[in-house]
Amino acid sequence: MALARQEAARLGADGIHVIALAWVDNAGITRVKAVPTDRLPHAATHGVGMSPVFDVFTFDDAITASPHIAGPDGDLRLFPDLDRITPLAAQPGWAWAPVDRLTQQGEPHPACQRQFARRMAARAAERGLELRMGFETEWVVMRPGPDGGLDAEYRGPAYGMTRVVEASDYLRDIVQALRAEELSVLQIHPEYSPGQFEVSTAAGDPVRAADDLVLVRETIRAVSARHGLQAVFAPSVVAGQVGNGCHLHLSLAREGVNLYQGGSGPHGMTHTGESFLAGVLDALPALLAVGAPSPAGYLRLQPSRWAGPFRCWGLENREAAVRFITGAPGESDAANAEIKCFDATANPYLTVGSVIAAGLAGLDAGLRLPAPVQGDPAGQSPPVERLPSTLTEAADRFEHSAMLRDALGEVLHGAVLAVRRAEDERFAAAGPEEITSATRGRY
The missing domain is CATH 3.30.590.10 (Glutamine synthetase/guanido kinase, catalytic domain)
Structure with a gap:
């Protein structure tokens, strides 16, 4: 929490108002949720909600189903990587951070591609x-x-x-x-x-x-x-x-x-x-x-x-x-x-x-x-x-x-x-x- 507060203060002082929290789905599309900069400490502590169904989105936003992921039920939490927060040079007032996706219980989401790479x-x-x-x-x-x-x-x-x-x-x-x-x-x-x-x-x-x-x-x-x-x-x-x-x-x-x-x-x-x-x-x-x-x-x-x-x-x-x-x-x-x-x-x-x-x-x-x-x-x-x-x-x-x-x-x-x-x-x-x-x- 302390590091997130420091980052939020630093970004705010540099004129950053919004942070794009990004992940890439299985169709190769970069998906995003964004938070105001002063909400970064909350996002870093509790995550930001998103549906597991994004893992079965296709390139044209149609939704398919897999044996383990389907339908509107469930929730995941997006946690920004504070070490990778980057002010976006071509989008004034914005920063970007990749996210790791965890379950609501704080366990790694088994379909999180970034954690798979790690x-x-x-x-x-x-x-x-x-x-x-x-x-x-x-x-x-x-x-x-x-x-x-x-x-x-x-x-x-x-x-x-x-x-x-x-x-x-x-x-x-x-x-x-x-x-x-x-x-x-x-x-x-x-x-x-x-x-x-x-x-x-x-x-x-x-x-x-x-x-x-x-x-x-x-x-x-x-x-x-x-x-x-x-x-x-x-x-x-x-x-x-x-x-x-x-x-x-x-x-x-x-x-x-x-x-x-x-x-x-x-x-x-x-x-x-x-x-x-x-x-x-x-x-x-x-x-x-x-x-x-x-x-x-x-x-x-x-x-x-x-x-x-x-x-x-x-x-x-x-x-x-x-x-x-x-x-x-x-x-x-x-x-x-x-x-x-x-x-x-x-x-x-x-x-x-x-x-x-x-x-x-x-x-x-x-x-x-x-x-x-x-x-x-x-x-x-x-x-x-x-x-x-x-x-x-x-x-x-x-x-x-x-x-x-x-x-x-x-x-x-x-x-x-x-x-x-x-x-x-x-x-x-x-x-x-x-x-x-x-x-x-x-x-």
Whole structure:
């Protein structure tokens, strides 16, 4: 209570009047309740009420049901993480805080994704493993048209300086806002599609990485709104075109030593680092239901678009699902792996927690990586295995993954699966245009 009072006083003195208490649901939508700043001590002590049914909301606010969560009954409490309260640079007078969700009896809610991520990170720490993770955020900048439609803004060449010139004020404001929120921006640049950009922020522990991704996304959204624009993070923005990914980078260390360099395994990996990555690659078909959970994501996962639709890994291979990066010569401690097949419809807490669970399973089994793939996996002989090409297939693999069921627990696993099945059924007869149109404005 004392710390919460101090925070409330500090924020109030800085002109903060309202605090957004945010969590991400199983459809990947950031949900929120807000409290006046002077109510922070009460929220930190008693929590803020919310219904458990949010765990079975779909992307379009329809409500499905799981074996453990359904209907209007029950209540949970949202408890803000006081260490992560951040004044929002693009929303004057507002601050943001991620929440942990507890039962009314003060026990961890079994479907709280943030606590799941923390639990998996703790399992790794018990083995002396230190995980650092970071996300690359891609989005398309669009301007609402007079007919209610959206058109891509800043249409200069892919990766071109022309687009940076066109968007220089906008991009400057994004960088300034992120830095004001004490996020470390590594780079920001134009991407392939019209109006598309990417920003990378510094890696951190898994829970912080997920928190940071939520804050980055909502800050970009707010800066865009102040420019009269809309930021679209959906995996399919224009049907048939290259979409948005949300790539996860990870590295593994023990006693501060990077386990992806200096070893005798592939490209300098240690055996521990290799087994962890082999576990992720082994589980990737099931993980896809976590990291690419929307039918729209499978419109993006097409060959020869650098989306990572093939179940393989390679050294600096941007077409493989897992890209291994050694770093530039002399760049100490830079070696890491990038998972390219994930997108921004994913709940980032589910993503980091599930990837850790898969990596630890790889360690337990002593898995080794297959041979790396060079070049475009499409059309190679022998054929390279495709990842699931539909949400139906990915959800089937997720449903039958004993490893993920054990890691998530029956309540959270069941809620995730229920949302996947509901969204899959929602678009069972839909074509690419309908899927893209329906999901584009939600992310």
